[in-house]
Amino acid sequence: MLTNVIGMSLEQQLVIEENFSKAFNKESLRESLKSEDFEVYNNALKVLEFSKGDVVFDDGESPKGVYFIEKGTAKLSKSGVYGKDQILRFCKENDLIGYRSLLCGENFQAKAEAMTPMKVQFLPSDIFLRLLENDSRLSYAMLQKIAYELGESANTVTFLAQKTVRERLAEILILLEQKLGTDPEGFIKISLTREEIANLIGTATESAIRLISEFKQDDLIVVEGRNIKILNREKLIKLGHVVM
Numbered sequence: 001m002l003t004n005v006i007g008m009s010l011e012q013q014l015v016i017e018e019n020f021s022k023a024f025n026k027e028s029l030r031e032s033l034k035s036e037d038f039e040v041y042n043n044a045l046k047v048l049e050f051s052k053g054d055v056v057f058d059d060g061e062s063p064k065g066v067y068f069i070e071k072g073t074a075k076l077s078k079s080g081v082y083g084k085d086q087i088l089r090f091c092k093e094n095d096l097i098g099y100r101s102l103l104c105g106e107n108f109q110a111k112a113e114a115m116t117p118m119k120v121q122f123l124p125s126d127i128f129l130r131l132l133e134n135d136s137r138l139s140y141a142m143l144q145k146i147a148y149e150l151g152e153s154a155n156t157v158t159f160l161a162q163k164t165v166r167e168r169l170a171e172i173l174i175l176l177e178q179k180l181g182t183d184p185e186g187f188i189k190i191s192l193t194r195e196e197i198a199n200l201i202g203t204a205t206e207s208a209i210r211l212i213s214e215f216k217q218d219d220l221i222v223v224e225g226r227n228i229k230i231l232n233r234e235k236l237i238k239l240g241h242v243v244m
Contacts, residue, residue, distance in 0.1 A: 016144045021094040023141040024068060032135045044127040048120045056097070056112035056120065063102040065124040069095045072118030073180060073190060076110045087199050089152070090115070090190065092180055096145070102128065115190060163241070168201040169211050170240030173221065177230055191226035 022028055030038050047070070050056060056067055056074060073092050077085040088110055091097050101108045102125055123131075132139050163171070173188070180189045192200075198208035212228075215221045220236055222229040230236060 013148065016148050017094065020096070020141040020145050023135070023138040024096065028137070029131070029135065032137055033131075034134070037130070037134055041123070041127055041131060044124050046122045048122050050114040050118040050120065052114055052116055054114045054118075056114060056118070057108050059108055059111045061108045063098055063108060063125060065122050066096055066098045066102060066128050067112070068121040068123070069093055069097070070119045070121055072120075073115040074112050074118060075115050076112055078110045085111075085199070087196060090176070090179060099128070099142075100146075165201055165203045165207060166211060166214075167240050168203075169197070169208070169215070170220075170236045171242050172197070172200050172240075173215075173228065173230060174233065174236050174240060174242050177233075182229070185229070187222075187224070187227040187229045192228075193226060 026042070029041060033041065048067075050072070057063070059078060069091055071093055073090060074095075074097065075090050076088040076097065078088060080086055091112075097112055098108070132142065176190060177188050183189055194209050194212070195205045197212070198205040201208065203211075212221070212223060216223055218235075220230070220232050220239075222231055236242075
């Protein structure tokens, strides 16, 4: 679930993301690693491209490495008891995916699917683990990233248990805009079906459609097909009790 960490400001989140992107790039690794270790890393690194709808990795699949998103957006989802997919979170440029299962020594517990065309840096498992062992700056950045995402997961319980569906929709819209940004016309940089929105806020598709219509009538948002633009951010923040 895409949620915010209570008490963590946007600035703090951006610092954590920036620290990781600074530590996990060629120039930084070239400086911090021994020349032979850097060559091993550089030779193992592969650039992969995915079209919209392609599966980057599947639930239950054995991890072969980690995926650093250079361009594009992906969604992580998990199939429920009745076969319905639950969206866990969205990942964008400079996000690393696939590392949790690798570090735990288990198969992937979610599916990663391209929401847009994607360009990804793939690093095999053994090379990634070797980097963590040899680069303290990267290891610390990973600890920060893991702690942040653990906080996101913990807050999901509060999000689903204590907020109304209306409050959840307001919060999700704010956080999607914060996480993914907007295009030149101000629309959030992701196209979501009504079913996907319902999935995110834990309600029926019919309820999501009704709430979106109400938000439009209240001049909180503009909707063009699957694209949404926030008109009144302050009211949505207040409505969703979002901590910024």
